[in-house]
Amino acid sequence: MTESAAMPSQSISPESAQRKVRISVLRYNPQERGSVPRMQTYELEEADGMTLFIALNEIREKQDASLQFDFVCRAGICGSCAMVINGRPGLACRTLTRSLGSEITLAPLPVFELIADLSVNTGKWMRAMSERLQAWVHMKQIEVDISRLEERMEPELAQKIYELDRCIECGCCVAGCGTARMREDFVGAVGLNKIARFRLDPRDARTDADFYELVGDDSGVFGCMSLLACHDVCPKALPLATQIAFVRRKMAGAGWK
């Protein structure tokens, strides 16, 4: 390995002609008396490397101070900014405007309680789901001696658990789900993925019979119609369809007993 190396042929900011983009937002603020759902269109000059995070903030600063939306990390890791982008749930912060046409349509995620405009209350929904599914490790022993060596785990198993633990609770899977539109109590792919995650975790004392009590009905794994939109829209590319199918097989097995 040499101290100096040739730069790989790459360019970070491909030259592109500046263009105008028109962003249409589904607006409605239930807090505001007289507010009615409507589409509102904003036009702005596209900047290089512009994401929807940058674009929406620019609109709010320069055109319309009342526009509501949620961003936190603006780096694609916190899950705050999921919205329906040109008809498809996705993370706005990491969506480059140049990856979309010059006409962009934004709407809030369906299913979740609307706060205003593009802001929805995913936090409330996720907490309720976590409580309903008891989505935490149910430890085998009440006390663990934390001054002693940690319990061992096979490296591949840790990796497998992390694969499912990567969920950021953004709500895209729920917004894309047919069942969630019909059943208010459906736990969604996010919930079923958590069951798969804790089921895989040897630290969790629960058995399939316990998990069956949580998801062994139509509000759980048997409510899934296998439309697979959850799998398609997951920004973290979690193997949701596979996990739901797996949990369903295990729960069917547990149900027979």
Place this chain on the structure above:
Amino acid sequence: MNVIYTDVLVIGGGLAGLRIGIGAKRRGHDVTILSLVPPKRSHSAAAQGGMQASLGNVVKAMGDNEDVHFEDTVRGSDWGADQRVVRMFVDTAPKAVRELAAWGVPWSRVQKGDRQVIINAQKVTITERDEAHGLVMQRDFGGTKKSRACYVSDGTGHAMLYAMSDQAIAHAITVHERMEALALIHDGSRCYGAVARNLVTGELVAYVAKATAIASGGAGRLYRATTNAVICEGIGTALALETGVAAVANMEAIQFHPTAIFPASILVTEGCRGDGGLLRDAAGKRFMPDYEPEKKELASRDVVARRMEEHIRRGAGVKSRFGEHLWLDITLLGAKHINSNLREVKEICQYFLGIDPIKDWIPVRPAQHYTMGGVRTDHTGGSPTLKGLYAAGEAACWDLHGFNRLGGNSVAETVVGGMIVGEFIADFCDRPESDLQLSTGLIREFLEHEQAKLDALAAGNGSEDANALRARMQEIMTSKVGIFRTGDDLAAAVEELQSLLRRSRNIGLRYTARGANPELVSAYRLPKMLRLALCVAHGALIRTESRGAHFRQDYPRRNDAEWLHRTLATWKNADDTLPTLAREPLDVMQMELPPGWRGYGAKDYVDHPDTPRRAAEVEAIRTKLAGAARAAVQDALMPCATLLPQRFRGPNERIDEPFAPPAAPRQSTSPT
């Protein structure tokens, strides 16, 4: 009046706040957490690379223990840290990792046998021990002697935050999301809770509590170029400052992370370099060995960030339309490693830069990353001047990090600080002295005062634009209070920030709704942010030396003779435009590790007059106790064994320091 009573009010739902909540709740106290966002969206999730804890599991960590972690941290801090707090921290960090392991964090684990790694741009084979198989895996980070950072792929903070938040739900801890604290309720000597605003409805609520803990994270958004999330505006810290009683400390100590992607300033982890990534310039040359022959890319963050900026100033930066940058090259790590251990990095490159780090170099430039300063607390996390007020994590100046924190020590501090401060809060709430004696009149006054401020803003008579003032503040901070500082720049910054603060009293809103209203939020946060910015800039102006991340070009040497102290800032009157600064000296004679050279960076510094005497004392103690157990030596140098809460005391087991089979006193972790 809308008043909610809770035993413990926690402001901030990230790792530190959640862990405080769990600790207090376990001890039987009622807890309410206020959070701007759902807790799992907190900035804790952004910690990618790892959490420092001296488990000594991997071969490259053999010989690691609390003592080594202690020395690394103190050197990293450039002797600004409270060494007793560092001890409390390093002793508890392994317990924190193990507690989180029990709570479900899928820590990456050691695979016994050979593995290929990149060290100093060379492929090296490391053979992990059989007896380490399945224990928590560790990687190398900057400024440390051993591979100590425990990690979960490169989603460490995410996995920790999710496990912690899940435990908080398991403990049925109340979280009020989208609630923003606007002011602490206090009478000049005792804190009684906070006035908070519902960000959806605009309604004000008074939370009355025996203990109030600020765990609201850092203040990165004082700067234009920052890796911090948009919610990291330092508001919690500012609330303490605005009491006029509680102090904030060392606000001038701001860390810049070497590898923020350019120009969006999104972080790519130090793990990139820890795993063998290199920094290159416009010519493709690896330049760090020229500046730092010993630690190279893995010197502490302040040093690497300064060397990068220095190299750019010498004309070696890559020019782009947004300005200049350098390259981070991880191509040598290979596809397999990047796809499994640096996947978030890969995603960030893909989505925000449109490049593939397996074959492309990553454009990087240092950006604001961490606020070492914060609400000044003693070792219990309590404010020494405002009873009932506590702080932990990045919002606090506990003072673990001094003038520069090591990578992996912040996410560790959130949890360790949360564990320790949570216990001390519970102790406080157990004692009759924590009983509240307050008049509802005081609550009413605070509610009315905050409501009046909001009403005045909504009345919309002002002419200033909050967003414009804020953007100007961020520009001043980035250009004049950044990595390289000079007296002239800092004086100009202080001057203009004061003018912005005066102008912020005349803000007019375009949108005046009293409920959800981002412009209103930005308007009422602005004076808070400006006050903090003034603490940073004024503190930096006054401190005529260079220490850790605070680098004065006109005073490039660390000067222990004059500056071995913390900067305390208080805001005496609401109308002031400058903080009142005071000094809190550090006592060299109490230090376990007297000041010296850090082992990287400048070798040139001015000693404190006590240093030679203390160094001789330390040497004498070490000689006298040669061969004694390291705990005994430590205790003789700086007794602090009784500072920790009882449940976290005692040694930590390692492969090479096994416990006898009959278990040591048991420490419980959690119910469920």
